[in-house]
Amino acid sequence: MTRVTVWNEFVHEQENDTVAEIYPDGIHAVIADALEAGGFDVETATLHEPEHGLTEDVLAETDVLTWWGHAAHDQVEDEIVERVKHHVLEGMGLLVLHSGHFSKVFKSLMGTTCNLKWREAGETERLWVTDPAHPIAEGLPESFEVPEAEMYGEHFDIPQPDALVFNSWFEGGETFRSGCVFHRGKGRIFYFRPGHETYPIYHQDEVRQILRNAAEWAARDDDAPDITRGNAEPVEDIDTSDDRTVH
Numbered sequence: 001m002t003r004v005t006v007w008n009e010f011v012h013e014q015e016n017d018t019v020a021e022i023y024p025d026g027i028h029a030v031i032a033d034a035l036e037a038g039g040f041d042v043e044t045a046t047l048h049e050p051e052h053g054l055t056e057d058v059l060a061e062t063d064v065l066t067w068w069g070h071a072a073h074d075q076v077e078d079e080i081v082e083r084v085k086h087h088v089l090e091g092m093g094l095l096v097l098h099s100g101h102f103s104k105v106f107k108s109l110m111g112t113t114c115n116l117k118w119r120e121a122g123e124t125e126r127l128w129v130t131d132p133a134h135p136i137a138e139g140l141p142e143s144f145e146v147p148e149a150e151m152y153g154e155h156f157d158i159p160q161p162d163a164l165v166f167n168s169w170f171e172g173g174e175t176f177r178s179g180c181v182f183h184r185g186k187g188r189i190f191y192f193r194p195g196h197e198t199y200p201i202y203h204q205d206e207v208r209q210i211l212r213n214a215a216e217w218a219a220r221d222d223d224a225p226d227i228t229r230g231n232a233e234p235v236e237d238i239d240t241s242d243d244r245t246v247h
């Protein structure tokens with residue numbers, strides 16, 4: 001069974017009544033519920049737990065980590081960021097959600113500012129499937145609406161994604177690359193835009209389906225080949241009689 005750790009900074013839900021009403025047990029509880037409904041083995045972890053709940057043991061037993069943060073990115077310890085990054089490069093899947101675009105973990109794995117344009121005006125968002133053959137798009141209609149959303153607009157300063165699964169249009173006119181796939185080391189990363197804390201977005205069926213699809217796609221693959229790096233002996237016989245190492 002695929003093991004998912006759902007991480008949340010868990011700050012807004014304890015400070016803002018609107019957010020607490022939508023997510024009384026925290027955003028992580030609702031994301032965990034969506035994944036459990038898909039048969040995943042789910043644990044949660046939050047910022048204020050020791051080591052942010054992301055110990056070596058926890059990450060070693062995690063096939064996919066989901067990341068939601070907004071107000072407290074700078075409170076995430078650099079040592080934990082490096083630990084998460086190491087596990088991603090070794091094959092742990094990572095789903096970065098909404099304002100997680102500015103998390104230390106995502107910025108470090110992307111190597112860019114990950115900055116974007118935003119506006120909070122309860123706009124309609126329409127997500128279009130731009131890669132219908134991708135497993136993350138399985139079972140979805142060609143487009144669907146999020147009735148009220150925070151706008152994120154281009155230009156989104158990320159490296160060119162390895163696949164673009166969703167593109168968003170907003171009522172105010174902007175567009176945004178909302179579902180971006182990246183490969184880093186042996187790890188699979190999916191950035192998924194929807195999820196602003198003052199709207200009930202993680203209660204929406206299409207969004208929950210995408211979380212399940214993405215977790216299944218990103219899961220650590222224990223059968224992936226081992227990769228050898230550094231100086232290597234030839235696999236085939238080669239003639240070295242002319243001593244090619246001398247220049």
Ligand code: ZN
Pocket residue numbers: 098099150195196197
């Ligand atoms: Zn937001």
